Amino acid sequence: MVRRHYENFPVASRLVPPQKRDALAAIYAFARSADDFADEPGEDHRLEALAQWRHRLRQCYEDEFAGRDRSHEGHLSSPDAVFIALGHAVAQFRLSQFNFENLLQAFESDVRVKRHPDFASLLDYCACSANPVGRLVLELFDHRDPELFALSDFICTGLQLTNFWQDVAIDLERGRVYLPLEDLVRFNISVADVEALKESARARVRLPLDDRWRQLMAFEVSRAREFLERGRVLAEKVTPDLRLQLRLTYLGGVTILDKIEEARYDVFRDRPQLGRLDSLRLFLKAWRASLGGRDQFFN
Structure with missing residues (x-):
């Protein structure tokens, strides 16, 4: 984690x-x-x-x-x-x-836990695995307002979910499945089906991704995006010395989700990740927003 x-947000870390x-x-x-x-x-x-x-x-x-x-x-x-x-x-x-x-x-x-039965269980995990990091960063910049903590939680949970969907194959190697089991059932997919997709990618065998998988991942990506969007305004409510970093972090998460969608949800053959050009483009976008104000960031 x-x-x-x-890995996804190194530029933001260097700007501190x-x-x-x-x-x-x-x-x-x-x-x-x-x-x-x-x-x-x-x-x-x-x-x-x-x-x-x-x-x-x-x-x-x-x-x-x-x-x-x-x-x-x-x-x-x-x-x-x-x-x-x-x-x-x-x-x-x-x-x-x-x-x-x-x-x-x-x-x-x-x-201890390798599977999450439902989305509520996964959110409980995110509350411990991701949200504390955002809250510590806010404290580092002397922000202790409960409203800001709540917005940060949305961003951090969205980023954690993004990491999960980006790294389905990596987590399977460690015996972990973060896709909620209730969602697999909803879309008629088993853990064995997911493992078969991973193994076919490793063996370079064309096992087609069917509509069930794409619909499942579209559903999960939309959830992650919703959390990021709900916390997006955080960057406009903090002091200027933290604003650029938060914009970059938000944009990095959204870009990973975009890449998952562009790959038509095939996260097995080519892991979606940010390249150097992506990092440069996101930095310029966040920096221009810092010059142009809130409206430019939200357009």
């Missing part, structure tokens, strides 16, 4: 002011490491690693790491370096503990 988000960028890097390192634990072999080992990560997180809020020397942090490659940097970020920007706790809860869910 964390790797995918950074330097002081806040260090804190964002600490948040990313914390979540990236925990995400890696959730993908390691052995369920008990993964859960124990996440439990240790939670213990270290709580030490950050007990000031154990806040006063330590940061000169040996390097590239946040060791656990101590991660939590020393995170402790400073927590103290400097008053980052809420429950957002980090919710992220860990999502990673634990990745270990």
Whole structure:
């Protein structure tokens, strides 16, 4: 989840002011490491690693790491370096503990839960796996208004859903299916059908995507797009130093959804992703909107 988000929106991350960028890097390192634990072999080992990560997180809020020397942090490659940097970020920007706790809860869910019975279950997962990241970014820029948190949740859930539909094949490799089972039933598709589509793409065998799959994915893409649209106005309600990054993040998510549609929902042969030209085009669009104001962004 964390790797995918950074891959889709690297330009937005680089636009964060330097002081806040260090804190964002600490948040990313914390979540990236925990995400890696959730993908390691052995369920008990993964859960124990996440439990240790939670213990270290709580030490950050007990000031154990806040006063330590940061000169040996390097590239946040060791656990101590991660939590020393995170402790400073927590103290400097008053980052809420429950957002980090919710992220860990999502990673634990990745270990235990491989299927989601319905869309409500998937949204509950997004509330822990995606929404805390947006809320932490808002806190980093000293935005703590509940209205902004709610708008951020729409954006982050939309982005998480976009990642799921973009990475159906990758998640299958890890034994995970984020497509709600009730939706598969609704469109008369089984998990075995989805696995067959993935295997045919790997073997370069032409197994045609039928209307059932395209209708299912059109339905899921429209859901993700609706969440992004509901949160779109967030960029107009934050301070200017965050506005460009949020516009880029929104545009990145919408562009991935556009690419899925352009591929006629075949996410197995060529994974939809942003290229360099896409990133440049989106940056110019977001930058022009910053010069032209709200109306230009919404047109």
